[in-house]
Amino acid sequence: MAGATAAAIQADSRDIVRVEDVYKHYPAAGGAVVQAVSGVNLNIRRGETLGLVGESGCGKSTLARLITALQPVTGGRIVFDGQELGKLRSRRLRRVRRQMQIIFQDPFASLDPRMTVGDIIAEPLDAFNLARGRERKTRVQELLRLVGLNPNFTNRYPHEFSGGQRQRIGIARALSVSPSFIVCDEPVSALDVSIQAQIINLLQDLQSEFKLTYLFIAHDLAVVRHLSDRIAVMYLGKIVEIADRVDIYEHPQHPYTKALLTSIPVPDPLIERDREPILLKGEIPSPVNPPSGCRFHTRCPIARAPGVCSEHEPVLEPHGHRDQLAACHFAGEA
Amino acid sequence: MTEPILRVEDLVTQFFTSRGVVHAVDGVSFHVDEGETVAVVGESGCGKTITALSILRLVPEPGKIVSGRILFKGENVVEMDDEQVRNYRGNDVAMIFQDPMTSLNPVTKVGAQIKEAMTAHDRFSTVQATERVVPLLQRVRVPAAERRIKDYPHQFSGGMRQRAMIAMGLSNEPALLIADEPTTALDVTVQAQVIQLLKQLNRELGTAIILITHNTALVASMCSRVIVMYAGRVVEEGPVERIFARPEHPYTWSLLRSVPRVDEARKGRLVSIRGLPPDLVRLPPGCKFHPRCLFKVDRCLSDEPELEEVAPDQRARCWVKMSTVSEEARETAQKSELAFDVAAEIKKRMRSDARA
Numbered sequence: 001m002a003g004a005t006a007a008a009i010q011a012d013s014r015d016i017v018r019v020e021d022v023y024k025h026y027p028a029a030g031g032a033v034v035q036a037v038s039g040v041n042l043n044i045r046r047g048e049t050l051g052l053v054g055e056s057g058c059g060k061s062t063l064a065r066l067i068t069a070l071q072p073v074t075g076g077r078i079v080f081d082g083q084e085l086g087k088l089r090s091r092r093l094r095r096v097r098r099q100m101q102i103i104f105q106d107p108f109a110s111l112d113p114r115m116t117v118g119d120i121i122a123e124p125l126d127a128f129n130l131a132r133g134r135e136r137k138t139r140v141q142e143l144l145r146l147v148g149l150n151p152n153f154t155n156r157y158p159h160e161f162s163g164g165q166r167q168r169i170g171i172a173r174a175l176s177v178s179p180s181f182i183v184c185d186e187p188v189s190a191l192d193v194s195i196q197a198q199i200i201n202l203l204q205d206l207q208s209e210f211k212l213t214y215l216f217i218a219h220d221l222a223v224v225r226h227l228s229d230r231i232a233v234m235y236l237g238k239i240v241e242i243a244d245r246v247d248i249y250e251h252p253q254h255p256y257t258k259a260l261l262t263s264i265p266v267p268d269p270l271i272e273r274d275r276e277p278i279l280l281k282g283e284i285p286s287p288v289n290p291p292s293g294c295r296f297h298t299r300c301p302i303a304r305a306p307g308v309c310s311e312h313e314p315v316l317e318p319h320g321h322r323d324q325l326a327a328c329h330f331a332g333e334a
Numbered sequence: 335m336t337e338p339i340l341r342v343e344d345l346v347t348q349f350f351t352s353r354g355v356v357h358a359v360d361g362v363s364f365h366v367d368e369g370e371t372v373a374v375v376g377e378s379g380c381g382k383t384i385t386a387l388s389i390l391r392l393v394p395e396p397g398k399i400v401s402g403r404i405l406f407k408g409e410n411v412v413e414m415d416d417e418q419v420r421n422y423r424g425n426d427v428a429m430i431f432q433d434p435m436t437s438l439n440p441v442t443k444v445g446a447q448i449k450e451a452m453t454a455h456d457r458f459s460t461v462q463a464t465e466r467v468v469p470l471l472q473r474v475r476v477p478a479a480e481r482r483i484k485d486y487p488h489q490f491s492g493g494m495r496q497r498a499m500i501a502m503g504l505s506n507e508p509a510l511l512i513a514d515e516p517t518t519a520l521d522v523t524v525q526a527q528v529i530q531l532l533k534q535l536n537r538e539l540g541t542a543i544i545l546i547t548h549n550t551a552l553v554a555s556m557c558s559r560v561i562v563m564y565a566g567r568v569v570e571e572g573p574v575e576r577i578f579a580r581p582e583h584p585y586t587w588s589l590l591r592s593v594p595r596v597d598e599a600r601k602g603r604l605v606s607i608r609g610l611p612p613d614l615v616r617l618p619p620g621c622k623f624h625p626r627c628l629f630k631v632d633r634c635l636s637d638e639p640e641l642e643e644v645a646p647d648q649r650a651r652c653w654v655k656m657s658t659v660s661e662e663a664r665e666t667a668q669k670s671e672l673a674f675d676v677a678a679e680i681k682k683r684m685r686s687d688a689r690a
Binding site: 056202245249263269 | 530548550681
């Protein structure tokens with residue numbers, strides 16, 4: 001079954017990241033196993049923004065940590081720029097790591113309060129020994145200006161900045177080593193609305209200026225859709241649908257995608273009057289003991305009882321439009 | 335027209351800190367009609383939560399209601415004695431918070447807490463209260479309510495806790511429910527369930543709702559009237575359809591265009607409101623929004639505008655007003671802020687780094 005899934009996502013020279021049948025299990029209390037990521041196949045194309053959405057506990061942040069080689073996979077393989085991460089050692093792994101950076105959700109927790117802003121931004125430069133002395137200082141100041149901060153702020157500390165400014169510092173740090181791929185893990189969800197817009201615009205400007213590839217992770221589908229070219233939807237450790245940003249909204253194939261899309265209110269009272277959300281039963285089951293068959297069947301509005309959905313696991317395969325994949329026995333039916 | 339159930343008149347609430355006086359709520363007036371759903375929107379620190387806490391007489395130390403009146407069914411809440419306030423809270427007005435754990439006691443079973451909320455007031459006898467717990471939880475769609483009343487709050491998921499808190503808020507059948515960011519901490523599909531529930535309660539029980547939020551989409555989905563706050567003031571108010579179609583205050587206009595919409599067809603640019611909200615200890619002179627306003631004129635720097643009628647039922651506090659702003663001026667509001675000279679430098683370096 002895994003082979004069939006992998007075949008659906010064909011090798012492509014445009015890919016910067018390829019995730020092939022990847023698993024990540026964590027030990028839990030009482031000898032149980034948390035299946036955080038469970039057979040994921042995914043490709044990220046050079047220069048695109050791939051959005052990754054899903055509710056808390058679906059495994060999206062774990063997947064990000066695997067892709068950026070911060071944690072080893074339990075099974076499967078991840079290929080970055082033609083090189084399998086699990087097989088790289090020391091120097092070559094460091095080279096690859098420089099190419100991928102992360103921007104974190106909480107700009108308060110992700111910056112060391114005892115370091116100056118200059119040292120925070122230059123930390124990756126130091127780690128990869130890219131610039132010293134005068135050049136290091138010039139680079140830090142350039143980066144500060146680039147992200148819209150005063151270049152004379154290098155000697156200040158994180159607590160002197162607001163949430164939005166701290167997020168800009170985090171972005172400057174990520175950019176310092178000239179990466180080609182950046183994982184944005186909920187980069188705006190801790191910020192106020194007007195500040196969110198500033199950061200979203202900045203991320204867009206930087207991408208087009210530096211031809212960056214983004215993996216953009218968030219639970220807010222409106223933000224994800226705004227920034228992404230393609231969107232992958234995760235549920236309980238699995239990708240249930242992946243498609244172009246237009247196709248996924250206009251004709252979602254998986255019932256979970258539909259429920260997510262119709263759940264989100266739109267800032268327009270005239271549209272809201274007629275919006276009918278598809279309300280799901282209950283809540284997300286535990287990844288320690290995921291449901292049999294299709295993991296979504298316990299909450300699915302179109303699951304057939306008895307039989308198919310609770311017994312057979314659906315494969316992520318083409319449904320709907322070109323480049324659209326969904327893992328559902330009855331894709332497109334509701 | 336009947337008298338509104340709540341009328342806030344020129345409310346001033348301040349915090350007396352070592353840094354100076356924080357002008358959290360600075361002359362706020364509005365009303366809520368019976369059975370109405372009113373949104374109070376604005377960013378953190380705009381005074382929306384302190385306004386709500388003032389209505390409940392729950393302003394924390396070192397804060398104080400300094401002046402103004404809060405009339406609930408004609409009675410001034412500001413002047414009530416402790417006994418009256420205790421009666422008014424819970425019986426007439428209830429509040430639900432963003433984080434349900436702040437209002438649920440972690441060491442008391444959920445059912446017992448809801449019962450206690452009823453017996454603390456005198457509307458229901460102990461027997462009646464006991465009988466009401468399960469139906470209340472069923473009403474907010476807690477599955478297997480008979481069994482779940484024996485659970486502790488930590489055994490409930492986030493969405494279930496939010497429901498339990500709503501059940502507690504509704505237990506004494508208040509005429510007004512204040513919901514402060516009730517869905518912000520929840521996952522999207524659970525958010526949809528809670529929104530649906532609040533709408534239903536408003537329709538079926540006629541409970542008036544004040545929704546406090548920064549989420550304009552939630553406002554469009556739930557409310558009939560909206561009050562926009564900035565720096566402790568009401569800067570615009572009116573019917574939801576009107577405010578979303580023709581906002582007059584530049585802050586309202588920017589706020590509505592600063593959020594991405596899930597139904598947008600193209601990848602567009604958002605309007606970003608530059609800078610930060612003002613320091614409430616040292617407010618700027620003139621219009622409090624002028625340091626961030628893209629459409630300001632000289633007058634905005636020195637004179638503060640009044641909240642004045644701009645259309646039937648719509649009022650705005652602005653000298654300029656969006657209806658007089660040109661299309662070009664609106665477009666510049668969406669231009670890029672990237673420092674392109676630096677970007678070119680960095681690009682050059684990126685190429686050499688790549689070779690290194």
